[in-house]
Amino acid sequence: MIPTLSHFLAIAALLFALGLFTVLTRRNAVAVLMGVELMLNGANVNLVAFNKFMVGGLTGQAFTLFVVVLAAAEAAVGLAIVLSIFHTFKTIDVRAADLMRE
Amino acid sequence: MRIPKKLIAWIVGSAAVIGAVGLLSARLSPALAAGGLRPVAGPFTLADGIFYALAALTVGGAAAVALSRNILYSALGLLASLLGVAGLYAFLSADFVAVAQVFIYIGGILVLILFAIMLTNRIGEVNISNASMGWASAGLLSAVMLAMILVVAFETPWPVRPTGSAPTTAPLGHALLQQWLLPFELASLILLVTLIGAIIIARKEIRAD
Numbered sequence: 001m002i003p004t005l006s007h008f009l010a011i012a013a014l015l016f017a018l019g020l021f022t023v024l025t026r027r028n029a030v031a032v033l034m035g036v037e038l039m040l041n042g043a044n045v046n047l048v049a050f051n052k053f054m055v056g057g058l059t060g061q062a063f064t065l066f067v068v069v070l071a072a073a074e075a076a077v078g079l080a081i082v083l084s085i086f087h088t089f090k091t092i093d094v095r096a097a098d099l100m101r102e
Numbered sequence: 103m104r105i106p107k108k109l110i111a112w113i114v115g116s117a118a119v120i121g122a123v124g125l126l127s128a129r130l131s132p133a134l135a136a137g138g139l140r141p142v143a144g145p146f147t148l149a150d151g152i153f154y155a156l157a158a159l160t161v162g163g164a165a166a167v168a169l170s171r172n173i174l175y176s177a178l179g180l181l182a183s184l185l186g187v188a189g190l191y192a193f194l195s196a197d198f199v200a201v202a203q204v205f206i207y208i209g210g211i212l213v214l215i216l217f218a219i220m221l222t223n224r225i226g227e228v229n230i231s232n233a234s235m236g237w238a239s240a241g242l243l244s245a246v247m248l249a250m251i252l253v254v255a256f257e258t259p260w261p262v263r264p265t266g267s268a269p270t271t272a273p274l275g276h277a278l279l280q281q282w283l284l285p286f287e288l289a290s291l292i293l294l295v296t297l298i299g300a301i302i303i304a305r306k307e308i309r310a311d
Contacts, residue, residue: 003149003150003153004262006256009251010252010256011161011190013251013255015183016248017244017248018118018161018165018168019164019167021240024240024243025237025240030215031176033215034176035167037184038167038168038183041184041187044187045190045191048190048191049194052194052195052196053262054265055265056265061199061270061274062274062278062281065202065278066282068199068203068206069292070289072206073293076214076297076300077296077300077303079214079215079300080299080301082218083222087306
């Protein structure tokens with residue numbers, strides 16, 4: 001019972017589904033961002049697992065590194081937007097931020 | 103009323119982990135037997151134990167993110183999940199990606215998220231993560247999505263072939279500076295733009311008048 005490709009695909013699917021659930025059920029913008037991070041991690045696990053079990057080489061790992069870099073950029077800009085929304089609306093409920101100007 | 107809710111969340115989380123492991127072992131045995139890759143019932147080695155511990159850490163942390171009522175507990179669950187994913191990378195012999203996961207996700211993104219939580223929540227306002235879509239419909243949608251991905255993952259005959267496991271740090275460095283030089287430079291440009299943009303968005307505007 002050495003872990004095979006399907007093991008990692010199942011873990012990635014669970015990560016993605018739980019991230020999707022988090023994004024759908026939360027009204028806190030920071031929690032929504034956390035759900036997005038979970039979904040990105042599920043995709044990354046898939047990339048590295050396919051690279052290990054099917055492709056070989058380093059393509060999947062390099063792609064994973066780029067995804068991680070983009071996730072960092074997304075988190076920085078997203079959290080800056082969240083802080084800005086909090087300063088403007090005094091809440092981070094994603095349903096309250098429905099105006100594009102003050 | 104808060105303790106039973108927490109208990110329910112943890113019970114659901116652990117049930118998700120147990121169900122995942124059970125589903126895996128139930129589904130994998132016929133699949134492996136049909137593929138004829140290796141004997142179905144092998145000895146349970148130390149590597150298997152480490153793998154399942156990492157999987158439980160990953161999925162349990164993700165369940166804590168999804169189900170916890172307190173956003174700080176969600177952040178701690180995210181920490182556990184990211185650590186588990188880093189361990190899975192190391193298990194897949196992607197050592198540099200594992201270390202980058204720990205540095206960037208846990209050292210960077212998670213700290214940023216914790217800062218955002220501390221800066222945007224008032225003390226005492228704990229129960230802020232309430233449902234926007236309804237737990238039933240969101241859970242149904244997520245379950246359908248999960249079932250679809252799992253069916254695809256288990257029913258497709260993936261052309262698995264053995265690949266070696268060598269240290270990846272030096273080849274990855276060479277690949278990033280030769281084969282993927284343009285995406286590498288674009289990523290650095292994106293990081294610079296992100297830095298400036300985040301500063302501009304998050305600063306306080308003080309008007310002179």
